[in-house]
Amino acid sequence: MGVELPVWGRVVKSNGVVPFEVLDCTGEPIEPIRRYLHDFQAQGRRPGSVRSYAYDLLRWWRWLHVIGVEWDRATSAEVRDFVLWLQRAPKQRRAARTKSAATVGTINPITRKQYLTDHYQPRTVRHSNAVLRSFYEFWLERNGGPLVNPVPQDRRGRRRPNAHHNPLEPFRPEGRLRYNPPVPKRRPRAMPDQHWEALFAALRSDRDRALLSMVISNASRANEVLGIRCADVDWGDQVVRVRRKGTDAEQWLPASAEAFVWLRLYLDSVGPLQPSDPIWWTLRRRRQGTAELARRPLDYDALRAVLRRANEVLGTNWTMHDLRHTCALRMLRDQNLSLRDIQVILGHVHLSTTQLYLEEEPEEVIRRVHEHLVARREAGRQQPVPVAIPAPGYNAQDLAVLFGRTDG
The missing domain is CATH 1.10.150.130 (Tyrosine recombinase, N-terminal domain)
Known part of the structure; x- marks a missing residue:
């Protein structure tokens, strides 16, 4: 049109x-x-x-x-x-x-x-x-x-709407x-370990390393991790408190020891902060109006710029949600964690949403099949090749010349 x-x-x-x-x-x-x-x-x-x-x-x-x-x-x-x-x-x-x-x-x-x-x-x-x-x-x-x-x-094809409606309840x-287009089904995909290491190496500051290490270890969303304040960090138990998307409910999430190490290095460079202050700040100081130069809280656009700079170096197009998927699939492969545990960490209301991560990635299936084929080939090399005995009426030397087999 x-x-x-x-x-x-x-x-x-x-x-x-x-x-x-x-x-x-x-x-x-x-x-x-x-x-x-x-x-x-x-x-x-x-x-x-x-x-x-x-x-x-x-x-x-x-x-x-x-x-x-x-x-x-x-x-x-x-x-x-x-x-x-x-x-x-x-x-x-x-x-x-x-x-x-x-x-x-x-x-x-x-x-x-x-x-x-x-x-x-x-x-x-x-x-x-x-x-x-x-x-x-x-x-x-x-x-x-x-x-x-x-x-x-x-x-169309449904029963009469509100056929058994209770008059004391709203419809x-x-x-x-009617005009909703179909949405193609997407499978959650994990970032391979070598690509995560390359992305981590392309980051420019301790702040970026701390932030991405935290996300890939607890699967928090971008707006959730950006909302963390200084009072939301428990250094002893190594957990952080986030406010969940949609419900705004508070929840403590664990983070890796590496994330807290990078977070400590970053906060040492920022200076003292109040308990109610956010922990993520811009690295550059800017002037707002007639005020002095000062840092600003890190927002979503600035976080996207962090990934954009790393993607330009690597020639990739990773997003923050890729880190969330990677963390979820890593936890799913750990036999010590149940599906219910992963649902709590991801903040899913329904278990059926978490079950989407149970679908196998095509790349992972192909990798395991390749390993299976290589294992069969190696096992075949270790077994002795049986020597066929010619049937009566055939000359063994003629068969050797025909099929290219040499004895001894």
Whole structure:
């Protein structure tokens, strides 16, 4: 589809109750989105989720602005065309690619992982549909917006929805969203030991070595490890306290002795910190306004820059989530740990999510089959080759000349 969305409106940080707001082209908040995000924030959502929902709703508003349809007059036809556009259109970028332009969508020969493409992935489309569905459900409950949710559910082949509904309980949503594209199944993959050693050697500072050593030893997520404060480190028991994604629940996780050694070396170079201070800080001091030069807490963008610099040296495209997968698969191969133990460390609510790591990696299967073939070949060399006795009527010397066998 040849529709190009204009740069209309923007998402900005806010100092109010809601951490992010969506503004129109005149700089005024878009009222329907503002009220929805207030309700969304009241449900205890994290700032990252509010930001993600705000950008999805801004993209939907830009689409409505192009096709000339008011938000409360949208139908499933507009949502269908919007999904078709997302599946074909390139992403909107603030600046053109530079170094990464040559690798867009290609496969890295070392990691065998695909680089990010310039098009929206199926998970992004499904998330956009879920956001729009939730947004219009909010307004339908308040007798606003269209009469029917424009993001329909597909119930074909299912029984009648809420057939045995209890009138004392709210209706439960049933069925998948109609325009959700299928998501290809991905297997968790471990980083080979030699690649981890190469990545660790490419790191430039004790801070980076401490951070990545901690992640590969306790499988914490990027936002979880970045939220660790000085009071969250127990040096005696060698555990750290993280706040879990989604639930924000506190949990102590073990870390390797090497991670604590690098953490001690890094903190000695930073200087004294308060118990409430984060442990990860930028190495360079920068000036903010008229203030003096000072370090800033390490954020997600700065952490991505750490891996980007190491990847440029190695010619790879490793991510922080690769370290989490590597730690999970290493623990899974340890017979002293149960699947329940791994579920607790990974912070999975359901055991079925942890069971995804039980699927064998194709590379690991190929490696074991190669070892099996080599073992059979070595065993065959050690056994004496039986000497065949010619059948009556055949000359042994003629057979030796024919098949190239020499006796003695």
